[in-house]
Every structure is written in C-alpha cells, then in structure tokens.
Amino acid sequence: MPADHRKLGRDLDIFDSDPLIGAGLPFWLPAGAAARHEVESYLYDLERRAGYQHVYSPVLGKRRMYELSGHWDNFSDDMFPPMRLGEEDLVMRPSLCPHHALVFRSRQRSYRDLPVRVAEIGGMYRAERSGVLGGLTRVRSISLNDAHIFCGxxxxxxxxxxxxxxxxxxxxxxxxxxxxxxxxxxxxxxKYAGVEEGWAQGERLLQEALDAEGVAYEAVAGEAAFYGPKIDVQIADPAGRESTLATIQIDLHQPAQFGLAYRASSGALERPVMVHRSLVGSLERLFAALLEAHAGAFPVWYAPVQVVALPVGAAERDAAAAFRRAAMDAGLRAEVDDDGSLGARIRSAAGRKVPYVAVIGEREASGGEVALRLRDGRRLPAMPAAEAVALIGDVAARRTLALG
Known part of the structure; x- marks a missing residue:
C-alpha cells in the first residue's frame, strides 16, 4: 500500500491539526519543525550562493495592491475577505509577488544592477474550500519558497x-x-491579465529556454497563471498521481502595473521582465511529497533526530549523555533513550525512522566507544565515540541519500 503522508506525519510527530485552530491550518510538531528548519536553511544557503538577496515582507497588503497586480480581478474567489481598518481594506496575501515587485521599485535600478534576484520563504493565505483540504497538500496557510528575478x-x-x-x-x-x-x-x-504581445513574448521566452536546455516537456493549454505562462515541474506520488512541485513563470503584466523600470545603458528607462520561481513550492506540499517518497525515513541531513544513544544499563547513562553532548556540539540532532528494555528502545528508534542508534554497553563505555546500528539493518563494529560522531556528521554534511 502506498505511503500516506497524513498517517506518517502524525505517527512521526511531523505535524498535526486541531479543530480550535481550524481546517487547513496544520501546525508543525518539534520533529517536523527540526526537519523543516534544516531544509529551509539549505534552501537559503543554496539561493544565497546563487546570487539571491533574501527579504522579509508582511503577510498583509492593501486591497489596492492586489487590484493593481490583477489578483483581485482574477483570483479573489481564492482570497480571504478584506479586513476593514479605518479607511483601508487590508487583505491576507495570496501570493508574494506584489510585495517583491515593490521591493524592486523601492530603489532606483540600473542595467548594471540586473539581474536582481529577490527571495523569501514567506507566508501566504488562500481560502481553499473545506472539501478540498487534506493533510499538507491542500492548506489555507502556506509557507512558500519563493523568489522573483528582475532582468532584461x-x-x-x-x-x-x-x-x-x-x-x-x-x-x-x-x-x-x-x-x-x-x-x-x-x-x-x-480570462488573463496583460496584453497579447506580452503573452506571446513570455511563451516564446520560456519555450526557447526549455529548448536550449534540452528539457523534454509537454505544452498544455489552459494551465498558465493569470499573468503569464509557466513551466510546471511535476512529481508523482507512490500511486503514480502527478502534481506540481516547482514552477518558473514569466510575467510582463505586473512590472507594467507597478511601473517597474531600470535605467538602460542608453539612459532610457526600460521595463524589466519578472521571472517568478520556486525551487520546491510550498514547505507544506514539499513535506507531503518527502514523507511519501521516503516513507518517513528522511535522509540523514534533515532527519529530525539523526542519532539516539542507548545505554544498555544505568551504569552507561553517563557515557550515553556524554556521547549526546559531543554529537550536539558537532551540530547533530541527538537524543538519549534510557527508558525500558534495550530491545524495546531499538524498536522505538526504528519506528521513528532514526538513521543511527549508538548502543553503549559496559565494554563500549569503558573504552570510550559506541556500537552503531544503521536504519537499514547494518551493524558497525564498535568504534571511538568521536569517530562515530564524525562519521554521522560527514554523511549529513555531504547531504547524501545513503547512510554511509
């Protein structure tokens, strides 16, 4: 039977929900928060190295901003109702792109500055109907790995x-x-926003980019965003059902609506192209896919707990605590489990999909060693505790899918 992220997520303490919070509003439990934080940190660093500048922007905006962007006319059925505050109507944002357009507009730009790559893992909110909500795949509160590139x-x-x-x-x-x-x-x-010339240009630019990269693709009519064409990167769940994970979108509409411009080498003001992109989509949908792809056994680098130390008896508790401290000092997520029989604790770690178990008996404790058991069933010979920490740390640092 294919893995179901809803069951795995609850069994592994990744996420949960409560009627008092509401449907489509899951909360992340400590194990899920630890894995998510690691993935977010990785994405942040990956983007930073690629020349992206990260920002923070508010989850609210005036209704007028979404009227200019086109969201109000084309997307309002999926937006939460405006909140009246004095003379203003404030809206929970359904998308980050208008905010990032205004980040670009907030400073004078020259052709020498381009491309400007603005990135954020930001919250957005969509009024999904209760009948389509489920687990992490369809939610009302969304954390999007988003970025916008402004270029010629x-x-x-x-x-x-x-x-x-x-x-x-x-x-x-x-x-x-x-x-x-x-x-x-x-x-x-x-119904689409923008003008025919802009749409034709956007479709041509994306098609040329895909062809230049030699990427095989299927052109599908009627699936574009309201403001421009896009590339949808599809993944399949264990049952073979496809869904969109990541996107690249071309937008000539919002730059015109918000009056975005840069000074060209000729001295004239020119309009930038706005490229929307998300490497992994929302963190919610991403983790739904990851839970099912790995059946809950996340790779070592973003596993919620990477190693658990198991003292055989009370006499080895201090050695287990020392191993945990060394592992945590090395940047690993480590725990000690000393409650119950050794067999029950080994089974508990296996049920939680912990990649490594460090068993510490009398012999290991006296020699400053641990005996590692790997999630895939392998057992390694007893080794110095520092060597075990280094082994796990190396596997995590390399972000390999193997256990080493």
Missing amino acids: PRDVAGEVAGVLALMRQAHAALGIAVSSYQLSLRGAGE
Missing part, C-alpha cells in the same frame, strides 16, 4: 537555465525524482 528580455533564457540547475541540485539533495516538465500556456476563451 535577453537575460531570461540564462536565468531560467540557472533556475533549472538549482532545482536539479535541490531535488537531488532532498531525494525527489521529477516525473515530467509541463509548459503551461493560455487557454482559449479564458
């Missing part, structure tokens, strides 16, 4: 290629297999 038209292909490369790197580290790529285009008779 001639730089779009290179920027899209760079995003695709970052996606491949992130997906490999997380253990995600892409099933297909989809070029999502306009559909006949549907």
Whole structure:
C-alpha cells in the first residue's frame, strides 16, 4: 500500500491539526519543525550562493495592491475577505509577488544592477474550500519558497537555465525524482491579465529556454497563471498521481502595473521582465511529497533526530549523555533513550525512522566507544565515540541519500 503522508506525519510527530485552530491550518510538531528548519536553511544557503538577496515582507497588503497586480480581478474567489481598518481594506496575501515587485521599485535600478534576484520563504493565505483540504497538500496557510528575478528580455533564457540547475541540485539533495516538465500556456476563451504581445513574448521566452536546455516537456493549454505562462515541474506520488512541485513563470503584466523600470545603458528607462520561481513550492506540499517518497525515513541531513544513544544499563547513562553532548556540539540532532528494555528502545528508534542508534554497553563505555546500528539493518563494529560522531556528521554534511 502506498505511503500516506497524513498517517506518517502524525505517527512521526511531523505535524498535526486541531479543530480550535481550524481546517487547513496544520501546525508543525518539534520533529517536523527540526526537519523543516534544516531544509529551509539549505534552501537559503543554496539561493544565497546563487546570487539571491533574501527579504522579509508582511503577510498583509492593501486591497489596492492586489487590484493593481490583477489578483483581485482574477483570483479573489481564492482570497480571504478584506479586513476593514479605518479607511483601508487590508487583505491576507495570496501570493508574494506584489510585495517583491515593490521591493524592486523601492530603489532606483540600473542595467548594471540586473539581474536582481529577490527571495523569501514567506507566508501566504488562500481560502481553499473545506472539501478540498487534506493533510499538507491542500492548506489555507502556506509557507512558500519563493523568489522573483528582475532582468532584461535577453537575460531570461540564462536565468531560467540557472533556475533549472538549482532545482536539479535541490531535488537531488532532498531525494525527489521529477516525473515530467509541463509548459503551461493560455487557454482559449479564458480570462488573463496583460496584453497579447506580452503573452506571446513570455511563451516564446520560456519555450526557447526549455529548448536550449534540452528539457523534454509537454505544452498544455489552459494551465498558465493569470499573468503569464509557466513551466510546471511535476512529481508523482507512490500511486503514480502527478502534481506540481516547482514552477518558473514569466510575467510582463505586473512590472507594467507597478511601473517597474531600470535605467538602460542608453539612459532610457526600460521595463524589466519578472521571472517568478520556486525551487520546491510550498514547505507544506514539499513535506507531503518527502514523507511519501521516503516513507518517513528522511535522509540523514534533515532527519529530525539523526542519532539516539542507548545505554544498555544505568551504569552507561553517563557515557550515553556524554556521547549526546559531543554529537550536539558537532551540530547533530541527538537524543538519549534510557527508558525500558534495550530491545524495546531499538524498536522505538526504528519506528521513528532514526538513521543511527549508538548502543553503549559496559565494554563500549569503558573504552570510550559506541556500537552503531544503521536504519537499514547494518551493524558497525564498535568504534571511538568521536569517530562515530564524525562519521554521522560527514554523511549529513555531504547531504547524501545513503547512510554511509
């Protein structure tokens, strides 16, 4: 039977929900928060090294901002109702892009500054109907790994290629297999923002970028965002059902609506292209996919607990505590379990999908050693505690999917 992230998430203390908070509003439990924090830190560093500048922006905005962006006319059915505050209508944002457009607009820009890459893991809110809510895949409170690149038209292909490369790197580290790529285009008779010329240019730019990268894709009409065409990176769940994990979108509409401009080498003001991109989509959908892809056994680098120390008896508790301190000092997430029989504690660690168990008996304690048991069933010969910490730390640092 295929893994179900809803059961795994609750069994492994990743997330839960409560009627007092409401449907579609899950909360992250300590184990889930630890794994999520590690993934967020990885994404932040990956983007930073690729030239992205990270920002924080508010989860509220005036209704007028979403009227300008086009969200109010094209997306209001999926937005929470405005909140009246004095003379203003404030809206919980359904998307981060208008805020990032204003980040770009907040400073004078020159062609020498481009591309400007603005990134954020930010909250957004969508009024999903109760009948479609489920686990982490359809929620009302969303934490999006989002970024927007502002560049000239001639730089779009290179920027899209760079995003695709970052996606491949992130997906490999997380253990995600892409099933297909989809070029999502306009559909006949549907309502879209912007002008025909902008849409034609956006579709051409994305198609040229995909062709230049040699990426096989299927063009699908009617799946574009209301403001522009997009590349949808698809994954399949254990039952073979496809869903979108990551996206790259071309937008010529919002730069015009918000009056975005940069000074070209000629001295004239020109309009940038806005490239929306998310390497892994929302953290909620990402972890739903990760739970099912790994059946809850996350790779070592973002496993909630990477090693648990098991003293055989009371005499080895101090040695187990010392091992845990050494592991934590080395940056690992480690615990001690000394409650119950050794067999029961080993089974408990296996049920929690902990990658490494460090058994410490009388012999190991007297020699400053531990005997490692790996999640895949292997047992390593007793080794110095420092060597075991270094082994686990090396596997985590390399972000390999193997246990070493």
